[in-house]
Amino acid sequence: MFTMDDLNQMDTQTLTDTLGSIFEHSSWIAERSAALRPFSSLSDLHRKMTGIVKAADRETQLDLIKKHPRLGTKKTMSDDSVREQQNAGLSKLEQQEYEEFLMLNEHYYDRFGFPFILAVKGKTKQDIHQALLARLESERETEFQQALIEIYRIARFRLADIITEKGETQMKRTMSYGKGNVFAYRTFLKPLTGVKQIPESSFAGRSNTVVGVDVTCEIGGEAFLPSFTDGDNTLVVATDSMKNFIQRHLASYEGTTTEGFLHYVAHRFLDTYSHMDKITLTGEDIPFEAMPAYEEKELSTSRLVFRRSRNERSRSVLKAERSGNTITITEQYSEIMDLQLVKVSGNSFVGFIRDEYTTLPEDGNRPLFVYLNISWQYENTNDAYAFDPSRYVAAEQVRDLASTVFHELETPSIQNLIYHIGCRILARFPQLTDVSFQSQNHTWDTVVEEIPGSKGKVYTEPRPPYGFQHFTVTSEDAEKEKQKAAEKCRSLKA
Incomplete structure (x- = not known):
């Protein structure tokens, strides 16, 4: 685990290596974030990294989306994706379930031109299956924006796995809804x-x-x-x-x-x-x-x-x-x-x-x-x-x-x-x-x-x-x- 002080004191290459997997196969986001230091909190770091993606052109955003693996696939993917899909039960699909996911993912890709993306942490394979069916009914632009939102959520979860805010001075405020x-x-x-x-x-x-x-x-x-x-x-x-x-x-x-x-x-x-x-x-x-x-x-x-x-x-x-x-x-x-x-x-x-x-x-x-x-x-x-x-x-x-x-x-x-x-x-x-x-x-x-x-x-x-x-x-x-x-x-x- 790293603290914000650790991240703020790293050289650019070390920071890139540390945060390079936060966005799937896209270490350029971590590299660019080095220039936005200091990071005051995990939320501040996440906001600055997602801001880099939001400021990118559409072709770059589409390339980022396409770097994500298809859910339920048995093909090679990043260690983070492997772990996330295992926790959601996607690595232990029965043959019939696997074929169903494979068919739906192919249908989704043919319809929209990029893979179905969902932040699967905390979700079951039934939740994922239901979400995939529902989102097949969306328009392409809606799904493009939703894919980015899911990528931002995945990034937040991954950051929380490697960063601790222990010891930092946090502003005490009332914040709930x-x-x-x-x-x-x-x-x-x-x-x-x-x-x-x-x-x-x-x-x-x-x-x-x-x-x-x-x-x-x-x-x-x-x-x-x-x-x-x-x-x-x-x-x-x-x-x-x-x-x-x-x-x-x-x-x-x-x-x-x-x-x-x-x-x-x-x-x-x-x-x-x-x-x-x-x-x-x-x-x-x-x-x-x-x-x-x-x-x-x-x-x-x-x-x-x-x-x-x-x-x-x-x-x-x-x-x-x-x-x-x-x-x-x-x-x-x-x-x-x-x-x-x-x-x-x-x-x-x-x-x-x-x-x-x-x-x-x-x-x-x-x-x-x-x-x-x-x-x-x-x-x-x-x-x-x-x-x-x-x-x-x-x-x-x-x-x-x-x-x-x-x-x-x-x-x-x-x-x-x-x-x-x-x-x-x-x-x-x-x-x-x-x-x-x-x-x-x-x-x-x-x-x-x-x-x-x-x-x-x-x-x-x-x-x-x-x-x-x-x-x-x-x-x-x-x-x-x-x-x-x-x-x-x-x-x-x-």
């Missing part, structure tokens, strides 16, 4: 079964007969800098392509949960587009509930008709980064959002500071209406993907646990309520490290205090502003509550 509200629906996904049963919830799994997800995809990497600074879209993956990528991969996903789907898509993205450095995927479930059906003189649950639920929403977030050839999950959490719970009695709020600013009366028995966002993280992120369903924590179970604790607890404050909900969740699911809360107090304002002959009252919506709380409950908190409960039990027995 992506696609939001990517809606995808799938019928007959593999059912989620085998989840751990808990006393507080009847949840036993999901049929996954109809599954919906709203995905936001955000990608980043130094390779995208030229698209911002120079309007150079050579390495840009269109956000429309991101949408199609996500939707089509829902068809090939063989898991059972949104968390697992995000994990699958993140790896497929970074495997397919190796110039991406990082990706953040957010998936919000679009829940559907089975409707009643009257069959054979009996009311049952339909296996075909569902209604879209519009209550609380569950969401998953996953962040992944590339380091060399390794993809690392840097953050993963699941959450349930906008869970709205009201308990009509058994709630108090007393004993708070009273001074010249206080107008709120103390209340020993009030209705309490709370909005909750609850998120949870696993000690081992693999548990989130339901590879082992018994270690997966479902949003439905978190919802039911929150409701149960609210029912059981004589609530002195929202702060204490969310603390005990978190401890209960961690007690039931010790594979989690922590549970975090964002809560809001939406307790109603009283309109009629007393109704003759009834213990009821009349309320209206509260006026803003709303009180809120943020709190994280840890596994250490849950352990302390467990010890306190054990001590109380021993005390009662004594």
Whole structure:
């Protein structure tokens, strides 16, 4: 591996020898780039080398295109091309597959007058075959420009294989782009079964007969800098392509949960587009509930008709980064959002500071209406993907646990309520490290205090502003509550 300092200090011949294979059998590009030093980064070097090609006349560009081997061929080619085609599986084609590629490549060359070129890193032989079929339908000028774009991509991949930017001073900047509200629906996904049963919830799994997800995809990497600074879209993956990528991969996903789907898509993205450095995927479930059906003189649950639920929403977030050839999950959490719970009695709020600013009366028995966002993280992120369903924590179970604790607890404050909900969740699911809360107090304002002959009252919506709380409950908190409960039990027995 070489650094930018190494390249900037080389004589012209050494630089030409080092970078001569970046463009197939075209070391003249590396030789000319020597005059454009210093190179400030890998992206700067790539931009300057591709600029040399873009400035060349059309005959020279065509000659460069023709120097590339035909994909799937068994003829002699450069070491880089051999390695790239091997990684895509093109060196191990069955005889029938080889003959198919040979025929299509010949057809392509006869039609356009130059070989089919595709940056194959991260692609399978099926991907390549599909791209070849699709591009046979293009016009010649479109394919000429596309061939150059693919050559630029290949050059970027090859540069990344031999150059390290470690130790360089990089400008820290915000740089990412992506696609939001990517809606995808799938019928007959593999059912989620085998989840751990808990006393507080009847949840036993999901049929996954109809599954919906709203995905936001955000990608980043130094390779995208030229698209911002120079309007150079050579390495840009269109956000429309991101949408199609996500939707089509829902068809090939063989898991059972949104968390697992995000994990699958993140790896497929970074495997397919190796110039991406990082990706953040957010998936919000679009829940559907089975409707009643009257069959054979009996009311049952339909296996075909569902209604879209519009209550609380569950969401998953996953962040992944590339380091060399390794993809690392840097953050993963699941959450349930906008869970709205009201308990009509058994709630108090007393004993708070009273001074010249206080107008709120103390209340020993009030209705309490709370909005909750609850998120949870696993000690081992693999548990989130339901590879082992018994270690997966479902949003439905978190919802039911929150409701149960609210029912059981004589609530002195929202702060204490969310603390005990978190401890209960961690007690039931010790594979989690922590549970975090964002809560809001939406307790109603009283309109009629007393109704003759009834213990009821009349309320209206509260006026803003709303009180809120943020709190994280840890596994250490849950352990302390467990010890306190054990001590109380021993005390009662004594």
